[in-house]
Amino acid sequence: MQEPVRNTRYADESTEDVPANPVSAQPRGAIPMPGREPPAGRPGPSRNGIKIALFGPASAGKTTFLQGLLTGQPNRERHGEWTATRVGGDGAGETLDSDLRRHAMRGEFPAASTRRAAETWRIQGRYPQAPPPPRRRLLSGTPLPAPRREESFDLTIVDRPGSHSLRPAEEMLREINDADGLLLMIDPTLMLQPLPVVGDKELDSTMAYLFRMLPDLASHRVNDGGSPRLTQHLAVCVSKFDDPAVYARAKELGVVDREPTGPPFVPSGDGARRFFTDLCDRSAGPGDFQIPNLLTRFDENRVDYHVVSAVGFYIEPGHDFDEGTFLNVIQRNGKPHIKRQMPLNVWEIVIGLYESIMRERRR
Incomplete structure (x- = not known):
C-alpha cells in the first residue's frame, strides 16, 4: 500500500486566487446593439451572449480548475470537441494564460497571483456528429453528414488575489451579477481540518466568504432596481476530490462510483449534494453548517x-x-508536483452548466 502523503499541493494556490475578469455591464443575457464596440480591453460577446463566472474563496482551486480546462478535454463521444481561448484582457491576462500552460507542461501548480487580472476565456465547441435523417442522403445512398452548429460562450474568473477574502469590490459584484451561470468552487480540505494560517492570519472559512459575497450581491441587484433573489444558474463544485482525505470521506459516505476501468467519481446531482451537505455539517470552519441555507x-x-x-x-x-x-501529487524539491494531470469532471461541469442555461432559454 502506498504510504499516504499529505496533499499540500495548494500551499502556493492558497494565495493565488486569480481575479476578476471583465464582462459587459449590460443586463444579464443581453447582446450589444449592432455597431456598438465593447469597452477597451474587454472582449465582444460570444455567439449567444452567455456568460459564466467562476468564483469561490481563497484556496478553493479556481486557477487549478482553469488550468485543467486548458489542458484537458471532455469525453468526445458524448460532448464533442471544445476549446478555451483567452480573449480581450490586458498584459496581466496574457501572462496568466501563458503561465497556466507553462506550469501545466512542467507538472506545476499555478503560481500565486499578486493582482487582479482582466481575463475572459471564450469557450467554443461542437457536439458529436448527429446521424443524418433518412432523407438526407446523397444520390449514391451515402448518408450526408448533418451540420454541426458551433456553440460559444464566455467564462470569466472572478476574485481578488491574496489568501484572505476581502469585501467584494463593485467590479466583482457587477461581473457576477451580469453572469448567466456561476461556478462556485468549494474547498473541502478547509472543512476537514482546522483552518490553516497564512502569514499571521487564519485563512477565511467558506462561510465567511459567502456571508460577505452573497448579501452584497443581493444588495447590488436591489440598487440596480432588481430583485434580491439570485437568478443565475449555480453549479456548486466540491473541488480536490483526489486529495486522500477528501476521497476517503466520500467513500465512507458511500457516494463514490466507478466505471469498470476508469477513475472513481461522485455522480453529479443527489450524490454530490449529499457529500457537500455532509462536509458543511462536519466542517471545522465556524458557521459552515449554515452554507446550504445561505x-x-x-x-x-x-x-x-x-x-x-x-x-x-x-x-x-x-x-x-x-x-x-x-x-x-508528490513533493519535489520541497514543492508539490503533479505526476500526470488528468482532470476529472472539469469540462463536463462547464458544458453542463451552459446546457442548463440554453435549455431554459429555449422554453
Missing part, C-alpha cells in the same frame, strides 16, 4: 451539485485505477 438565495431549480478534481487521480499508463497508487 444558498437558498438561489432558485433551487437552477442549482446543481458536482464533485471535481482539476488534477485527477494518477493511473499508470496501460493499467486500471489502483487504490494503492492513485496519489497524483
Whole structure:
C-alpha cells in the first residue's frame, strides 16, 4: 500500500486566487446593439451572449480548475470537441494564460497571483456528429453528414488575489451579477481540518466568504432596481476530490462510483449534494453548517451539485485505477508536483452548466 502523503499541493494556490475578469455591464443575457464596440480591453460577446463566472474563496482551486480546462478535454463521444481561448484582457491576462500552460507542461501548480487580472476565456465547441435523417442522403445512398452548429460562450474568473477574502469590490459584484451561470468552487480540505494560517492570519472559512459575497450581491441587484433573489444558474463544485482525505470521506459516505476501468467519481446531482451537505455539517470552519441555507438565495431549480478534481487521480499508463497508487501529487524539491494531470469532471461541469442555461432559454 502506498504510504499516504499529505496533499499540500495548494500551499502556493492558497494565495493565488486569480481575479476578476471583465464582462459587459449590460443586463444579464443581453447582446450589444449592432455597431456598438465593447469597452477597451474587454472582449465582444460570444455567439449567444452567455456568460459564466467562476468564483469561490481563497484556496478553493479556481486557477487549478482553469488550468485543467486548458489542458484537458471532455469525453468526445458524448460532448464533442471544445476549446478555451483567452480573449480581450490586458498584459496581466496574457501572462496568466501563458503561465497556466507553462506550469501545466512542467507538472506545476499555478503560481500565486499578486493582482487582479482582466481575463475572459471564450469557450467554443461542437457536439458529436448527429446521424443524418433518412432523407438526407446523397444520390449514391451515402448518408450526408448533418451540420454541426458551433456553440460559444464566455467564462470569466472572478476574485481578488491574496489568501484572505476581502469585501467584494463593485467590479466583482457587477461581473457576477451580469453572469448567466456561476461556478462556485468549494474547498473541502478547509472543512476537514482546522483552518490553516497564512502569514499571521487564519485563512477565511467558506462561510465567511459567502456571508460577505452573497448579501452584497443581493444588495447590488436591489440598487440596480432588481430583485434580491439570485437568478443565475449555480453549479456548486466540491473541488480536490483526489486529495486522500477528501476521497476517503466520500467513500465512507458511500457516494463514490466507478466505471469498470476508469477513475472513481461522485455522480453529479443527489450524490454530490449529499457529500457537500455532509462536509458543511462536519466542517471545522465556524458557521459552515449554515452554507446550504445561505444558498437558498438561489432558485433551487437552477442549482446543481458536482464533485471535481482539476488534477485527477494518477493511473499508470496501460493499467486500471489502483487504490494503492492513485496519489497524483508528490513533493519535489520541497514543492508539490503533479505526476500526470488528468482532470476529472472539469469540462463536463462547464458544458453542463451552459446546457442548463440554453435549455431554459429555449422554453
